[in-house]
Amino acid sequence: MPIKNRRLILLLILLFLLIIVGASKLPIAVERKITVFKPEVKKINGNDLLIDVNKNNCLPVDYVPDDLVNISDYEIPENSAFMLRKIVMQDLQEMVSQAKKEGIGLKVISAYRSYQKQGQIYNSWVAQLGIKEAQRQSAVPGCSQHQLGTAIDFNELNFSFADSLVGIWLYQNAWKYGWVISYPKNSEDITGYAYEPWHYRYIGKENAEEMQKQGLILSKFLEEKNNI
Numbered sequence: 001m002p003i004k005n006r007r008l009i010l011l012l013i014l015l016f017l018l019i020i021v022g023a024s025k026l027p028i029a030v031e032r033k034i035t036v037f038k039p040e041v042k043k044i045n046g047n048d049l050l051i052d053v054n055k056n057n058c059l060p061v062d063y064v065p066d067d068l069v070n071i072s073d074y075e076i077p078e079n080s081a082f083m084l085r086k087i088v089m090q091d092l093q094e095m096v097s098q099a100k101k102e103g104i105g106l107k108v109i110s111a112y113r114s115y116q117k118q119g120q121i122y123n124s125w126v127a128q129l130g131i132k133e134a135q136r137q138s139a140v141p142g143c144s145q146h147q148l149g150t151a152i153d154f155n156e157l158n159f160s161f162a163d164s165l166v167g168i169w170l171y172q173n174a175w176k177y178g179w180v181i182s183y184p185k186n187s188e189d190i191t192g193y194a195y196e197p198w199h200y201r202y203i204g205k206e207n208a209e210e211m212q213k214q215g216l217i218l219s220k221f222l223e224e225k226n227n228i
């Protein structure tokens, strides 16, 4: 066989081998691409009054509402120096003064908490109760509604609060002022949290009225709203 032809055959064999190797590597390359693919992380906007913050939907570490105000600048009783978003204050003031007229003394005992503050609280619960029970009672930092600056714990962290005059008044009237209970009785399967008769979140008057009319608990209402 002439050398020219041999070279040609060798070249063809080489080309053939290159095609085979290339083709066999192709699916691997595709597979690799798929395995390194990461879905886009959902960005949660804490400023949205209807954002659903729960165990599976948490705020960024550095989320701080940009309209925080001191409760002490308003005529609202509190047992320490707390802050809330300005957007909730008018309706809160209205609710507190109406309650007062009816002989009901509302007092804020917790409001905005930073990610770091929530971390301290959560860790102290873990130390007292262990992780499993702590997660029924307290949110992991980043996953607390208190970081939104639109949630309040009223008067006392005690289940008997539900049957007190203040607790009953809040349960019946808070929605008229845009405040709704976040973790109602018998809803732990849905919310992931034990009953908290003292914990209310602000979603605005119109939304609260809609939620009340629909007879939904907050997490279901937010789920529906956010699916639209």
Ligand SMILES: [Zn+2]
Binding pocket: 110, 146, 151, 152, 153, 199, 200
């Ligand atoms: Zn709370």
